[in-house]
Amino acid sequence: MFTAETLTSWIIFVPTIFAFFLIFFDKKAVEPMRLWALAGTVVTMFLSLALIGQFTLGDGSIQGKVSVPWIASWNINYQLGYDGISLTLVVLSAFVFLVSMLASWGIEKHVKGYLILFLILETGVMGVFFALDFFLFYVFWEVMLLPMYFLIGVWGGPRREYAAIKFFLYTLAGGVLMLIALLMYYFGSATPEAMAITGHSGGSFDLIKLAEMAQTGKIFSPGMQVAGFILLFIGFAIKVPTFPFHTWLPDAHVEAPTPISMILAGVLLKLGGYGIIRIAFPLCPYGAQVAAYALVAIGVVSIIYGAFAALAQTDFKRMVAYSSVSHMGYVLLGIAVWKISEVTGAAEGRDYWLMGMNGAMFQMIAHGVSSPGMFFMVGVIYDRVHHRDLNQFGGLSGLMPNYSGMAAVIFFAGLGLPGLCGFIGEVFVVLSVWNYSKVLAIVSAGGVILTAGYILWALQRVYLGPEYKGPHPEAITPMTSREQAIGWLLIVPCLALGVYPNFVFNYTNDSLTKLVDTLDSGYQNTPKPNTVQTTQK
């Protein structure tokens, strides 16, 4: 029953099945409903761990592939599969959902609706990570929007309506661009040359086949690859989010309830990075290479801009939100450090690029653990004193020693302290940028200092100092056991990943090596517009 082929579908739909049964719970049975939803996330977590067991190490290709015709006349398949890239992210998502579910005990309003939407959101996320059919990917991608809109809009803070619609609009706009790219590739793959690869007439939505076509370099013209890359990149960059498209993030993160902020930061942002790795790069290697410098620059700007913005915040949660912008900049940076030799067109210093890719993947996982942790720590104190003004905190370490200790570990992980998870990703990325451009490497390394600046300053203002002078000092009580459990759950992977990063690299390295190979050959095979001109002379 649980082979690799069926496990993927189980992981996607188990949350929905649990959500469906929630309908039959009595409205007043709040505690059983929470436990039931928690069971749903726990089962999903176990299933995704079982998937690790099915994974063959050392094989970088797609495993556990399932392909069932869905809309045959359009060549749309229900096609799932996973490799090291998706597997690590799936496990991360299952974990973050589990932890966020534990953190959802504080939600008192319309509990049933909240839990149903929460579980549907998990289905959407898992579907995106497993989908290997562009159409299916798009469907899951947009399925996430609906629950997210309501989760922010109904259960959020005072400006929740504004934040919810802003999030919805940005993502939908990105989705529409992606839709046009989807059509471009569908019709672009309807040529006779493409038929040799797909084996059927008409266009294809098969992401693996489309990547193979892009690798041959003969089917998608350079112009199309550039146009396609721009459309796809903007679509995914909104989700990441990178610098010019990030403005939805502070609003959404701040207004969302704590568990949803944890999911937003821990999982949804990773979808953007995943989309770039899984779709934007493999489908348009030429376009990606042409844009590489711009991407690296955008990544660096995101790092620096996000860090400066975080420094300027007085709202604790907003500061953490901007730190996400900054940290996700490393992801884009690591993916994009693709330097080519002008003579041969082959990648120069490919191992550095692979290192950058690995660093980007690691950064995604590390940020996926540390930033939910930071949001949770903000949520714990907000639940007590009902404000988040950094300047009105202080002296919490004396009142809540346990909490302050945990928060310090999590924030140091976000800072990138060696031995904790944030360090490895940043170092790998910055090292790989050195090969690409020394100036940008220095600038991006400067980001680390800024990060240390805003995190240490925040720690100082919140936890240190003689006494707490803000409102509701009477409400400050030690962490409950549930909160402590969540704290420990988040701290353990922070430490484990920091000490033994191979937990991630073992799985991602082979898949990323294969990706780098295909991209490299895809770029080399694509006829370059300007070389055609020189031969004509």
Place this chain on the structure above:
Amino acid sequence: MNEIGLLVQRLLDETTKTSVGLFVPELVLSGTIVAMLLCRILPLLWRVPAQWIALLGAFTAFAWTLCQFDQLVGGTMQPTPIFTGLLMFDQFATFFRMFLCLFLILTITLTVLSGIPDREDGPDFYTLLIGATLGMMIMSSANHLLMVFLGVEMASVPSYAMVGFLKGRKKSSEAALKYVVYGAGAAGVMLYGISLLAGLTGTGSLPEIGHRLSMIVSQGAGISDPIVRTIVLASLMVLVGLAFKLSVFPFHFWCPDVFEGAAAEVAGFLSVASKAGAFALLVRFGLAFSGGSAAVSEIAFALGIGIGVLAAATATFGNLSAYGQTNIKRMLAYSTIAHAGYMLMAVSALMVMKYSKHGGAESTAATLSCIEGLIYYLFVYLFMNLGAFAIVALVRNQIFSEEIEDYNGLATQCPLLCFGMALCIFSLIGLPPMGGFFAKLVIFASVFKATSVHWAMWFVLGAGAINTVFGLFYYIRILKAMYLKPRPDGARKVSYDLMPVGLFVLMICLPTLGLGILPARFTETFNNVASVLLTGR
């Protein structure tokens, strides 16, 4: 004398042996009207409620068309012109007749549940409703210019009366008057165009027109040629009549006022049925130019581009105007204008590809997907738009208001109605996994395909994409009111009995989801319909 006798004999044979047999659904509906009026006259039958007679008639007609459609698709019945070529009996027409009968059933059920015509007015109302449906069925099978006009008028005149059916309401009478005046004007222009065309070609038969036109248009004649100019003028005039029925910009002015003034049930009926008939007719008229010379194709091609520009303008205008509305029916009226724009894009793509100079086997397949997209869109539109209007009507019965702000917090009081509304709205926005998304995708795909023929289609595609985002702005306001706002104190309590109303709402709203998740079966059928219409196979 003998010859005339023979002709009469042949006419009688053709009519009685084939035509009448295939025309039974229409006759059943006519019989239903007579039966309802009879019940009104005979005191003995006063007790028989009109809605059950109407429902019975609609069911019979639907079952009959369903059998006909099944046999046509199965191949046991062949497409054939009936009544000496005045009407066409083929898959396309029968699908629309079936569609209209189904819609009639749903509308009658809705009126029974919402009780808009009281007992006294029942027979009148259902007579008008069925009469209008009959006209639309004739529109969809029209094969002759005469029937084009007759069909449009048969559909329009009862609609005018239905709009003014809420007697004693000033807005309602005003709307009806506005509708009549606009309708009469448009019909006059259309009739003029029809007489010009008939005069030029010497025939009224639609399949003949292309052939006849190529006899009078000399090769290479441009717009300066008086005959070409007359043809263009005549076609434009016919299109004006149809554009009025479709509420296409700039002939849409009646639509918001009429929808606001009419009962929600009537508005729902007009928005779907009247559009379906008009689109069927538009496709038939658009295809009337086929089989002509290159010069005729060129005229039709230019018309296709013109329709595309109109479509883009309509979608944009509808969506932008909807934003400022506070009355939900008015907002939905602008939304139907926008949706007419999307569907018109499919017709534009059809004409552009059908009449391009570089037609081939590939373009035939592409034109098929245009009609497939249009039909799919209409089919989804039936459920999503009727669903929205039905819920407006059902909610109106409880809160006596159609202002969006009075919907605040409804979700806490009638979750089922709000859930249905949410499904419809998401489908109207075009989010996966709803049917509205797949329909939009098919239309966008055909427009995308048409971009390879003419650059102007890029503009149309861009307008479609941007409008998807525009649409979100106002649709989400309804959901925001229902779900995000609290129910004000002292607001009217909303309650509904689960069984008939809830079941009905689920019955029309769940298909919007089903059509998005399992579209395969329908796309194949619709593709078959399109293929018979375009290629005769």
